[in-house]
Amino acid sequence: MSDSVLSIFTPTVHEERTYDRVFKVALIGTGWIAEAHIECYKQMPDVQVVALVDLIPGKAEKFAKFYGIEGAHCYEDHKLMLQNEELDAVSVCTYNATHAECTIDALNAGVHVLLEKPMTVTTEEAIAVMRAEKASGKMLSIGFQPRMDPNMQMIKKIVDSGALGEIYYIQTGGGRRRGIPNSTFIEKSTAGIGALGDIGCYSLDVVLNAIGYPKPLTVTGYTSNFFGTNEMYQYADAAHSAKENADRFNVDDFAAAFVRLEGGIILDFRISWAMHLDTPGDTIILGKKAALRIPSTECWNGTVGGAMKLYTDVAGAQTVTEIPIIPSDDAGLFFKKIRSFLDAILNDSGAPVPTSQILYNQAILDGICKSAKVGREIEIEIPEI
Numbered sequence: 001m002s003d004s005v006l007s008i009f010t011p012t013v014h015e016e017r018t019y020d021r022v023f024k025v026a027l028i029g030t031g032w033i034a035e036a037h038i039e040c041y042k043q044m045p046d047v048q049v050v051a052l053v054d055l056i057p058g059k060a061e062k063f064a065k066f067y068g069i070e071g072a073h074c075y076e077d078h079k080l081m082l083q084n085e086e087l088d089a090v091s092v093c094t095y096n097a098t099h100a101e102c103t104i105d106a107l108n109a110g111v112h113v114l115l116e117k118p119m120t121v122t123t124e125e126a127i128a129v130m131r132a133e134k135a136s137g138k139m140l141s142i143g144f145q146p147r148m149d150p151n152m153q154m155i156k157k158i159v160d161s162g163a164l165g166e167i168y169y170i171q172t173g174g175g176r177r178r179g180i181p182n183s184t185f186i187e188k189s190t191a192g193i194g195a196l197g198d199i200g201c202y203s204l205d206v207v208l209n210a211i212g213y214p215k216p217l218t219v220t221g222y223t224s225n226f227f228g229t230n231e232m233y234q235y236a237d238a239a240h241s242a243k244e245n246a247d248r249f250n251v252d253d254f255a256a257a258f259v260r261l262e263g264g265i266i267l268d269f270r271i272s273w274a275m276h277l278d279t280p281g282d283t284i285i286l287g288k289k290a291a292l293r294i295p296s297t298e299c300w301n302g303t304v305g306g307a308m309k310l311y312t313d314v315a316g317a318q319t320v321t322e323i324p325i326i327p328s329d330d331a332g333l334f335f336k337k338i339r340s341f342l343d344a345i346l347n348d349s350g351a352p353v354p355t356s357q358i359l360y361n362q363a364i365l366d367g368i369c370k371s372a373k374v375g376r377e378i379e380i381e382i383p384e385i
Ligand SMILES: NC(=O)c1ccc[n+]([C@@H]2O[C@H](COP(=O)([O-])OP(=O)(O)OC[C@H]3O[C@@H](n4cnc5c(N)ncnc54)[C@H](O)[C@@H]3O)[C@@H](O)[C@H]2O)c1
Pocket: 028, 029, 030, 031, 032, 033, 034, 053, 054, 055, 056, 059, 076, 077, 078, 093, 094, 095, 096, 098, 102, 116, 117, 118, 143, 144, 145, 183, 184, 197, 198
């Protein structure tokens, strides 16, 4: 049956909304990802961006001018901004190393927070953030826009349908043959972690969200940085030569791990910014009734790389069912991430991507680093919050 015939049965939804309140919003950090946040906020009639902060002198002002954010107050110090401004919400768009500090300060100032991924660098920071969230009673949502992707939602629907049966093994991750982002992403002082925090957190979220975020119990982790630290595989950017980028590189560009999750599920994980291979493999979920293969992408930013395949036996015959890719676009996902955050504040309906889930994502990332450092399996211990 052709799409034109099928579309007869698809209801057309015209969303007409009226807005009763205006959200006063600030952005902390006006770097690359803040551009995606401001593009979305500017399209929302119920949002007024009243303040911009960046610790680099003049950067917030330049950003305000470029995006035509008239009347926005610009600051270099987020604490001063939080003291001076009456806000409903902030987007924390700083590099990973300052996520915890800026988020805790905003929550303590009584402001709802949309925090970019990864949640933090360490588990200890994530716990401190969650304690501030609890004490403030404000909403904190973590910026995983692939959650809005209908393909990612389909993975969860398949798991929730019971089609796979009891899940016992998951392989996830992926990565790039060459794809080191440089900039503030490659030094511990700004990024804290490398490929793990940049794209590893997405790989974990795809599968952990699908299976209901079971608690991680133990992890054996490995990290390396053979490519980032080698001038031969580095490149010059606006601020540094290839040699300078290799010299300052001190985070992971590859990581692998074997994680035991509550419920007896094994999670086999690997992520890469650079390696001598196109992909370290697809994401697979093995269940007692069926298995799901989710094709990797070259970039590994949490998207599904092609039609998924469901393997099962029907009346003794081994079958494979293809689940076609559902079209979606990155800009739309980002808009939905921000809109769902604001709507959750309006409706008091709980964070779209709650810290109670992402804490486990963070504990695995941090567990990989800690296990790699001591060279053995470690237990993941998470205190009461
Ligand atoms: N969701 C996504 O698709 C996505 C994509 C890229 C990056 N990110 C995340 O966004 C974050 C920022 O990445 P980016 O590419 O914009 O980095 P960036 O280096 O371009 O921008 C970060 C900015 O934050 C500023 N900053 C840092 N600490 C600050 C503080 N305490 N107060 C005020 N400003 C501060 C820096 O000066 C810098 O201008 C990272 O955590 C990254 O993982 C998310």
